Amino acid sequence: MAIGDPGPEVISHVDALKNAETHLAQMEVRYRGLLEAAPDAMVVVNQAGEIVLLNLQTEKQFGYQRDELLGQKVKAIIPEGFAERLLADGSRSAEEALAQHIGTGIELYGRRKDGSDFPIEIMLSPLKSAEGVLVTAAIRDISVRKTAEANLLQKVVELNRSNEELGQFAYMASHDLQEPLRMVSSYTELLSRRYKGKLDAEADEFIAFAVDGANRMQRLIRDLLVYSRVGTAEMDVLDISSEAALEQALINLRVAIQESGALVTHGPLPKVMADEIQLIQLFQNLIGNAIKYQSHGVPRAHISAIKDGVKRWVFSVRDNGLGIDSQYFERIFGMFQRLHKREDFAGTGVGLAICKKIVERHGGDIWVESQLGTGSTFHFALVGKEY
Amino acid sequence: MKTLGGKPAHIDVLLVEDSPGDVRLTQEVFREANRSIHLHVVVDGIEAMAFLRHEGVHAHAPRPDMILLDLNLPKMDGREVLAVIKEDDGLKSIPTVILTTSESEVDIVKSYQLHANSYLNKPVQLDAFENLVKSINEFWLVNVKLPKHSRGE
Numbered sequence: 097m098a099i100g101d102p103g104p105e106v107i108s109h110v111d112a113l114k115n116a117e118t119h120l121a122q123m124e125v126r127y128r129g130l131l132e133a134a135p136d137a138m139v140v141v142n143q144a145g146e147i148v149l150l151n152l153q154t155e156k157q158f159g160y161q162r163d164e165l166l167g168q169k170v171k172a173i174i175p176e177g178f179a180e181r182l183l184a185d186g187s188r189s190a191e192e193a194l195a196q197h198i199g200t201g202i203e204l205y206g207r208r209k210d211g212s213d214f215p216i217e218i219m220l221s222p223l224k225s226a227e228g229v230l231v232t233a234a235i236r237d238i239s240v241r242k243t244a245e246a247n248l249l250q251k252v253v254e255l256n257r258s259n260e261e262l263g264q265f266a267y268m269a270s271h272d273l274q275e276p277l278r279m280v281s282s283y284t285e286l287l288s289r290r291y292k293g294k295l296d297a298e299a300d301e302f303i304a305f306a307v308d309g310a311n312r313m314q315r316l317i318r319d320l321l322v323y324s325r326v327g328t329a330e331m332d333v334l335d336i337s338s339e340a341a342l343e344q345a346l347i348n349l350r351v352a353i354q355e356s357g358a359l360v361t362h363g364p365l366p367k368v369m370a371d372e373i374q375l376i377q378l379f380q381n382l383i384g385n386a387i388k389y390q391s392h393g394v395p396r397a398h399i400s401a402i403k404d405g406v407k408r409w410v411f412s413v414r415d416n417g418l419g420i421d422s423q424y425f426e427r428i429f430g431m432f433q434r435l436h437k438r439e440d441f442a443g444t445g446v447g448l449a450i451c452k453k454i455v456e457r458h459g460g461d462i463w464v465e466s467q468l469g470t471g472s473t474f475h476f477a478l479v480g481k482e483y
Numbered sequence: 484m485k486t487l488g489g490k491p492a493h494i495d496v497l498l499v500e501d502s503p504g505d506v507r508l509t510q511e512v513f514r515e516a517n518r519s520i521h522l523h524v525v526v527d528g529i530e531a532m533a534f535l536r537h538e539g540v541h542a543h544a545p546r547p548d549m550i551l552l553d554l555n556l557p558k559m560d561g562r563e564v565l566a567v568i569k570e571d572d573g574l575k576s577i578p579t580v581i582l583t584t585s586e587s588e589v590d591i592v593k594s595y596q597l598h599a600n601s602y603l604n605k606p607v608q609l610d611a612f613e614n615l616v617k618s619i620n621e622f623w624l625v626n627v628k629l630p631k632h633s634r635g636e
Contacts, residue, residue, distance in 0.1 A: 275584055278607050279504040285609040286511065314607055 136219075137206075137235040141170045143228055157237055159209040170233075177204045178218060178233070206235060215242045263328035270320040277317065281310035312442075319446035322377070323431075326453045331371040333458070338411070338478075339365040341372055342399060345379035349387070358387045358395035365401050366409050368478045374454045379413075381447045382474050386415035388441060389472075407479050408460075414473040420466040429462065451476070493519045494624050497547035499531040499564065500524065500582075501556050505605070509551070512613050516620045523547065528559025532567060535574055547577060549623050552599075554583040554590055562593060569598040576630055578623050 131138055131151045137158065140149035147165050155162055158173050170178055205213040219234040284306040292300055342362060346353065353360060360383060368375070379399070386397035396416045404410045420428065420435065427433050429452040434445040455462040455476045466472035494517070500506050506524050513520050523544065525531045531552075534541040550568070554561035561581065568574045578600040583590070586604055594602050603619070606612045 271586075274607055278584070278605065279502075279508075281607065282508050282609045282612065283504070286508075318607075 134234065137237070139165075139170065139173075139233050139235065140223065141231050141233060143230075145170050147173075148230060154235070157208075157214075157235070158206060164209075173207055174204065174216070174218075174235070175207050206237070214239050260328065263324055266320060266324035267328065270317045270324065273317055274314075274321075277310065277313055281307070281314055284310050312444075315442075316444045316446070319444045319450070323446055323450050323453060326374060326377065326450055326457070331374065331457060333369055333371050335367055336370055336372050336375070337365070338368050338370070338375060338401065338409075341370070341375040342379050344376045345383060348376070348380050349384055352384060352387055356387050356390070356395050358397065360387075360397045360399070362398065363400035365399070365411075366403070368409055370458055370478060374457070378451050378454045378476070381451050382413040382476075385447060385474075386413060386417060386472075388443075389415075389417045389436075391418055404477065408477055409479075410475055410477045412473050412475050414471065416471040418472075419468040419470055420464060420472050421468055422466070425464050425466070428464065493521050494549075495521050495523060495545045495547045496624070497531065497534060497550045498522050498524045499526075499528070499550065499556065499561065500553045501526045502553075505553075508609075508612070509616070512616045513620070515613065516616045517624065520620070520624065521545075527557045528561065528564040531556075531564050532559070535568065535577075548629075549619075550577055550579040551582045551619075552579055554581060554585055554594070562590075562597065565594065565597045565599055578627070578629070580619065580623065 131149070134151060134153060137154035137156075138151045139147050139154055142148050147168055147170055150162060150165055154160075154165065154173075158165070160173075165173070204216050204218060206216040207213050215238050217236045217238050219236075221232050223230040223232050284303060288300075288303045288307050291303070339362070342365060346360060352358070383397050383399070387395045393416070398414045399411065400414075401409050401411045424435055428435065429448045431449045432445040433448070434443060436443075451474075452462050455478070458478055460477040460479060462474065462476040464472055464474050496513070498506065498509055500509065510522050510524075513522050523534065525534050530541075531550075533539050534544045535547075535550075537544050552561045552564060556564070561583070565579060565581070568577065568579055575598070579598075581590075581594045581599045581602045582605060583603075584605050591602050600623075603615060606615055
């Protein structure tokens, strides 16, 4: 074997090196392809905070040529937050530093060559290399999202304000309407009392219609006032006994209960997080309906509650009344919705809308199960306290 | 309350109210509740004070046994009238009852701070108004014991 002639082992070693280099080059080509195809700006930064690699998106987003950024401090394009983070990561293991999402919860800004800033979000991942651990940062321009978020927030603020104004308006309007209405209803009532039978039959009829109209309008306005109060009043949400609220509702309903001879029973009832006045109103409306929408026999209502999940209680008010056709299950909770002729059942169609409003303000929901002729069960869910 | 030979002759009530419909209705309902009530009506706060101080056309006005005061009045509103009455040694012992449509907590608190003798809401229903007037009559004009007065002197 001639001197200088490489032995077979050496040849195989060189081949291995060549293979490895080819492999690396191939890897880089692939990696480069990936890097350039990424929709986000991507920069690779060394521990000194210098940019060692970047993709086309970085050039586009920051307005630099590639050569202008290579070797530059990352602080030039991300003035705050990122470089500091690199230092902190230096003392951490690669696993810990893996795929960290920075910029959520904190506002990070990218700075373009022209000095203008734009909001960004950064995802970091470590990359082991011969020069030590590098950090790959995927930088996403979130200007569009930020603008959308700001617009949405603005819309929410406007919507809340207009809702509040509307609530105030409804309250003021119904309150002020009560004043002239009091005159109409009081005087038609006086007319009817003093002149009934003293004029002719037609006059009696006309006066009766006027009295009835005024009375209905009074109920309507009273219910509208309750509805708008329920929607706009400050809520005093406390840990209260739903049983005490039910008892108060039954006291408020005692005339209706006595007159109808209704039997109202209840199972054990929990403590819940609720505004007591509103919970009383809720029971009162549901039980009032249970007693009212009856055809014959003794009205019965049973109130119960079961725990559904850790903090949720589902209350049920079951009656033996007329029942509701399933096609109306949604509609009955709407404003001014009525299912019966006025001669059969008086009402404004506001009661269940009030119930829905109350439950929704408590973050719960309300629904009905019913079959015509066998009664209805109204369910509502409230968030309780964890016990 | 003035008495003649031990029997109540008549009771003077001053109603401070600017709405003619309300005035008439109150007259009707008081008449039904107690025939011996003389309801004197003034339409604003200025006139109410003139009545109570026997000024001008009210020179011969009686000292009322009770004042029914609306809060929202032209010229001088009920709150001001109430404040003046309750600061006047000659007038402060006259029971002054606020009778208003306002259900505002602010008005209620303010009225009692100004020493209103009670605060009542005008009910919307005629029946309820009649019951209220009956109870005003029974409490403030029949059962209540008040110091004897010699006409605000």
